[in-house]
Amino acid sequence: MEAARAKDTKERLAGVERLHEALDAAARRGLSPAEVTSLVDTCVDLTRDANFRVAQGGLQALSAAAVLAGDHFKIHLNALVPAAVERLGDGKQPVREAARQLLVTLMEVSSPTIILERAGNYAWTHKSWRVREEFVLTVATAVGLFASTELLMQRVLLSPVLQLMNDSNQSVREAAISCIEEMYKNMGSQFHEELQRHNLPTYMLKEINSRLNRIEPKVPASDGTATQHKVAASRSVSVNPKRGSPRTKSTPRESTLFGGKLYIFV
Numbered sequence: 001m002e003a004a005r006a007k008d009t010k011e012r013l014a015g016v017e018r019l020h021e022a023l024d025a026a027a028r029r030g031l032s033p034a035e036v037t038s039l040v041d042t043c044v045d046l047t048r049d050a051n052f053r054v055a056q057g058g059l060q061a062l063s064a065a066a067v068l069a070g071d072h073f074k075i076h077l078n079a080l081v082p083a084a085v086e087r088l089g090d091g092k093q094p095v096r097e098a099a100r101q102l103l104v105t106l107m108e109v110s111s112p113t114i115i116l117e118r119a120g121n122y123a124w125t126h127k128s129w130r131v132r133e134e135f136v137l138t139v140a141t142a143v144g145l146f147a148s149t150e151l152l153m154q155r156v157l158l159s160p161v162l163q164l165m166n167d168s169n170q171s172v173r174e175a176a177i178s179c180i181e182e183m184y185k186n187m188g189s190q191f192h193e194e195l196q197r198h199n200l201p202t203y204m205l206k207e208i209n210s211r212l213n214r215i216e217p218k219v220p221a222s223d224g225t226a227t228q229h230k231v232a233a234s235r236s237v238s239v240n241p242k243r244g245s246p247r248t249k250s251t252p253r254e255s256t257l258f259g260g261k262l263y264i265f266v
Helices: 009-026 033-046 052-069 077-087 093-109 112-123 129-146 153-164 170-187 190-196 202-212
Strands: 252-257 260-265
Touching: 009 033, 009 052, 033 052, 033 077, 052 077, 052 093, 077 093, 077 112, 077 129, 093 112, 093 129, 112 129, 112 153, 129 153, 129 170, 153 170, 153 190, 170 190, 170 202, 190 202
Parallel strands: none
Antiparallel strands: 252 260
16 A cells, blocks of 8 residues: 555556555455555545556455455445545546446445435536436446345436436436436336326427337336336326426446456446
């Protein structure tokens, strides 16, 4: 950790590599609370490094440590969640992917709903469109991974996702509708009931329905068998002209840094 804080970039990179090696070795014994605290303090600083490989290495080290530390990691969420959110807006894709992976790992060791709610406090209205886009993609990944066990997650997240459909950036708007598609895949016809609660404008309902009508939900039908047919138009949310107010599971892709393995959900 001392080497990772060196002024020279090459020394910091070497220090981050040794830190990953140390974490691999610690897999056999775990991490003490004191080690976790020191590691978090160091790696949160690394995530802000001007060198993208150092920042990426810091984020990946935090993901590895979260798996090793378990409950010891939860007391550091107030520092880790905003640090990960900020790096969602990084100019380098490997850093953004490492930030998304850290958020997913935190969901695994904690609660997906809690992590997404905390991250959303920073991400939903972040000034960087890239942060907003990457976060809603992270939400879609979380829905695919955890929807079956976190029953309230989609209901909590639907409102801010719908708001991003009116975002000023086209990439954010497309990410939002993709997230809505992932929600529908996991909720089926019940998702239309959720949409009804939000009093959406006509144009938005038409856009959503046009996308959902092309998708087969993954949820079982009422008789316990998998849904085998396309969603009929009659199951779409009815468009009330008086209302004028306003991914299957992601496939893990293996990436490497410093000889270690990280599975990034894209």
